[in-house]
Amino acid sequence: MAGQPPPVAGDPVPHPMHRAWRNVIVLIVAQAFLGAQMSMIFIVGGLAGQMLSPNPCIATLPLSMIILGSALSARPLAGFMRRHGRRAGFVLACGAGAVGAALAAYGLVAGSFWIFMLGGFFTGIYMAAQGFFRLAATDCAPPEFQARAISWVMAGGLAAAITGPLLVRLTAEATAIPFLATYAAIIGLNLLGPVLFAFLDIPRPPAPAAGAASGRPLGELIRVPQIAVAMICGMVSYALMNLVMTSAPLAVVGCGFQTSDAANIVSGHVLAMFGPSFFTGHLIARFGAARIVMVGLAILAGAGVVALSGVDLAHFYLTMILLGLGWNFGYIGATAMLTRAYRPEERETVQGLNDAVVFGGVFLASLSSGGLMNCMGGTPQAGWNAVNLAMLPFLVLAGGALLWLMLRPREVAR
Numbered sequence: 001m002a003g004q005p006p007p008v009a010g011d012p013v014p015h016p017m018h019r020a021w022r023n024v025i026v027l028i029v030a031q032a033f034l035g036a037q038m039s040m041i042f043i044v045g046g047l048a049g050q051m052l053s054p055n056p057c058i059a060t061l062p063l064s065m066i067i068l069g070s071a072l073s074a075r076p077l078a079g080f081m082r083r084h085g086r087r088a089g090f091v092l093a094c095g096a097g098a099v100g101a102a103l104a105a106y107g108l109v110a111g112s113f114w115i116f117m118l119g120g121f122f123t124g125i126y127m128a129a130q131g132f133f134r135l136a137a138t139d140c141a142p143p144e145f146q147a148r149a150i151s152w153v154m155a156g157g158l159a160a161a162i163t164g165p166l167l168v169r170l171t172a173e174a175t176a177i178p179f180l181a182t183y184a185a186i187i188g189l190n191l192l193g194p195v196l197f198a199f200l201d202i203p204r205p206p207a208p209a210a211g212a213a214s215g216r217p218l219g220e221l222i223r224v225p226q227i228a229v230a231m232i233c234g235m236v237s238y239a240l241m242n243l244v245m246t247s248a249p250l251a252v253v254g255c256g257f258q259t260s261d262a263a264n265i266v267s268g269h270v271l272a273m274f275g276p277s278f279f280t281g282h283l284i285a286r287f288g289a290a291r292i293v294m295v296g297l298a299i300l301a302g303a304g305v306v307a308l309s310g311v312d313l314a315h316f317y318l319t320m321i322l323l324g325l326g327w328n329f330g331y332i333g334a335t336a337m338l339t340r341a342y343r344p345e346e347r348e349t350v351q352g353l354n355d356a357v358v359f360g361g362v363f364l365a366s367l368s369s370g371g372l373m374n375c376m377g378g379t380p381q382a383g384w385n386a387v388n389l390a391m392l393p394f395l396v397l398a399g400g401a402l403l404w405l406m407l408r409p410r411e412v413a414r
Helices: 014-036 035-052 061-086 086-110 113-130 141-170 180-197 224-253 259-274 277-287 288-306 314-337 343-375 380-389 393-407
Strands: none
Touching: 014 035, 014 086, 014 113, 014 141, 035 061, 035 086, 035 113, 035 141, 035 224, 035 259, 035 277, 035 343, 061 086, 061 113, 061 180, 061 343, 086 113, 086 180, 113 224, 141 180, 141 259, 141 277, 224 259, 224 288, 224 314, 224 343, 224 393, 259 314, 259 380, 277 288, 277 314, 288 314, 288 393, 314 343, 343 380, 380 393
């Protein structure tokens, strides 16, 4: 490998499975503890934004900045990891996460919405890196272990669904300034990152061979029906999940419940997002990705129906659990559709385009969430209803596109 000395006689060569398990364990712990900060921020970020915002319609703008930071940093971060390795990239992202939490904490102390919002952008850099955890688990894993490696790292997300809301319950009101201790805890989590990633053992990837095939041009790729529909369905699934999830803590507290109730509801939501991942792949293999995406869209519609039927705690819990399950089927199914539609040499081009489409939609959904929640109807319940009614046209768009694809020949739709 360029830039690294060749092994010499007597150097210990780790067994592939030993190295793979070591990396998986490190990444599970990272997902469970470092990853907890994302659920923490999505629980308190909108509430803190509402407290600081000069206009309630932009209360969720700091959360939108997280999405924007993630979207803008994902590709540069991937390039940095290709040049310097996964460990360096993850440590850099933890530093950005600590800076983001520190800026947010300072914004709370100074009463500055704009400094608080800037912190969200740096948090987005960490969020982009977290998306690489499951991919890093496969870097040194034998092919027969890669699927299991991804599943184990996803299991760390289940732990984060518990640890994040638990930390919010312990810290949200621990200081005179609400949520200050929460962001201090997030700084501490990020400072654990360099220690944790010191145990990661993933060498830098080799440089691509000169003259390698580049695949079809972008204009031709986006005219492939399966690619276009997969991107639409993935964007709608992720954007609608983010739209409702961002508003949920505001709605729960606005309807008279406690921050701890919002934390518990988000915990159930995140568990529903990641829990089905252990069998979603089996369902896709058996029934086809397009059918699983359609089920996911139907479940998202069901979440909206439940949300519109009442604002008791039971309604919030069921809405958010269905929302997480619908995201899992819709987004993972759409990802599976996409991976079957391009050639190996087109992977980076298509995935880059998909990330732009998906996270562009998620950014706009997050941006509109606060306006719908706080500026439509005048009451928290009316705002919550507006958020959930906004799902309808996008579900019709994705469902219609998917139905059109499924009516095409089987080899295309699947």
